[in-house]
Amino acid sequence: MTAPAHTRSSAELIRAEEPVLAHNYHPLPVVVASAEGAWVEDVEGRRYLDMLAGYSALNFGHRHPALIEAAHRQLDRLTLTSRAFHNDRLAEFAERLAELTGHDMVLPMNTGAEAVESGIKLARKWAYDVKGVPADRATIVVAADNFHGRTTTIVGFSTDETARTGFGPFAPGFRIVPYNDLAAMEAAIDDTTAAVLIEPIQGEAGVIIPDDGYLAGVRELTRRKGCLFVADEIQSGLGRTGRTLAVEHEGVVPDLVLLGKALGGGIVPVSAVVGSREVLGVLRPGEHGSTFGGNPLAAAVGTAVVELLETGEFQARAAELGVILRDGLTELVGRGVVGFRARGLWAGVDIDPAIGTGREISERLMREGVLAKDTHGSTIRLAPPLTVTAEELRSAIGSLEKVLTQGA
Structure with a gap:
């Protein structure tokens, strides 16, 4: 034994x-x-x-005592219902997370990779329903040396050969440009572009911080070109850089922000996509889901995390x-x-x-x-x-x- x-x-x-x-x-x-x-x-x-x-x-x-207390308290009441039903913790979590990040709506998920996959799906759905991109033609512009997760879709637009090799074939629809290069990004955007997806600071690449004005430039460019700005703040967000979100260093508000890691307080996996009603509102029942996304335990811990951040x-x-x-x-x-x-x-x-x-x-x-x-x-x-x-x-x-x- x-x-x-x-x-x-x-x-x-x-x-x-x-x-x-x-x-x-x-x-x-x-x-x-x-x-x-x-x-x-x-x-x-x-x-x-x-x-x-x-x-x-x-x-x-x-x-952290406040987070452990919130988890213990919820464990004694209810842990999972699935989204087949409502639960009494989810509304407060969504309301407070939306307010903390300055957005309208929240899509709760579990892991960071799920948040990224959700962001990709939302951007494509918006492109077809709102922008009018022909079916199955939507493209997303991403940056070289990115790290957004390990699913087959995500590693397909990675430039890290260790992450890619042996896992193809990969999903089409992504255009890779150098990070911190607005001219290259502009050249890659056309009428089929649903979104630009970048990390405000590239963590896995070695904490690569772009030039001052880059994030503001991405915001201006995406508005001018009629596509979405999706910011992956899974590592950089929720206080890490001295602001709630790293994009706040340039006063930028993306259309979608991807959150994870710290949102679960080191206790349970919690992630979310937060963004504008125009984009998150494209989802209809049955088009996307997650058995554990928004579960009561996750919502209780996530709310306690938001409470810690609300104080500044x-x-x-x-x-x-x-x-x-x-x-x-x-x-x-x-x-x-x-x-x-x-x-x-x-x-x-x-x-x-x-x-x-x-x-x-x-x-x-x-x-x-x-x-x-x-x-x-x-x-x-x-x-x-x-x-x-x-x-x-x-x-x-x-x-x-x-x-x-x-x-x-």
Whole structure:
């Protein structure tokens, strides 16, 4: 009989995964058993400062008391009805999320990829019903180096060969242009274009922040050309960059915003498409759905997340602590860091390849009690919970300095 997890070491648990788990991830060799706030603890009792926060799913830290309380309270009442019936939590969730984001309507789903797929379907339906694009001719303009998820439709318009290879044939209807290039985007838009779909900041690509004016330019261009602007804020949204949404840094209001990750408070998967009534209003019963989308437990947790953001406290923390993060990384430029990009509590840090790959640097940080994750080549991402303290943040930067200047 297999020994209970709590009696097995990290090494034993990692070895136990090998024959039974599909190898779709390459995790760091740390086995997390418990967590609180910005800290996690492995099965041996070693503590680590979490500087990844579940790729922004844990914006409010691990087990935030208000979110845990909301989940417990709802678990004692009702967890799932499906959308075959109404439930008493969904209306408030939709109303408050719409108000928080400055939009009219909400389409609740579960995962980020579902939100993206929903956004694609909505854009196409709008193009046929409202814009008058001939049937099955709608196109969507996307950016190179994007990351919107892992479904076959989404990887079909990725430029990451690891994500694409072996999964075709892919759905047509997408045009890929360079990110941060308005001229290329304009050239790709024609009468068949339903929407432009971009990340306001490209997370998986290494926290790539576009030039000032790019997002405003996308908004102006899509209005002028008569197509939709769909912003994927699944990683960048809900406080991460110092604003509720990253597009707010340029005062931009897209037609549709895709949300996920942090919307579930690190407890349950919750995603949503929020947008104008003109676009979300094209859906009719039976045309789109989700068994778990908008379930009572998700709505209760999502409402508690919105309550935290309504105060503005977490957006302010991300902005204020982001200055400490940026200043700390600036001090490391030329001392193992060759460049970085940061906005709020989110940074992509390019490490001198002579010092190590992103994976190697992440493993060294792990040995120092800091958890981060590599992306491409020698780039690592830093995205601590918005509950991190200034002292904890400075400690993490100090650990990065140590692994860069002392080597392995």
